[in-house]
Amino acid sequence: MKTDADNTIITQMTMQLVDDWGLEGKQIIQLLALPENTRTRHLEKFRNGDIFPMSKETITRIEHIAGIADALRTAYPRNIQMGSRWLNTPHRRFRNNTPIDTMLSSDKGLLLVRL
Secondary structure, X not given: OOOHHHHHHHHHHHHHHHHXXXXXXXXXXXXXXXXXOOOHHHHHHXXXXXXXXXXXXXXXXXXXXXXXXXXXXXHOOOOHHHHHHHHOOOEHHHOOEOHHHHXXXXXXXXXXXXX
């Protein structure tokens, strides 16, 4: 079981990743399956030490986001910006949608990009 300190680090690292990917507030809320009452202004609190509401769905999505980030670091070890660029470029694997759009398009979108 994770401690509050662990969850704080996980929250901040996840926010750093989605910020690096260039996601907007509403996209972050959707991608992480945060509660419907989460406002974009709440995201700043997560960046500064508040913990995500750790639902099973959010935890699963964080694991997928971390897996995608690891794969991008492996694919582009010398240029971190290339991962963000890849995520925002249409790809034939995703029917010419961007990986970001694919992740946001359905509940299985994160899994499709991760595989």
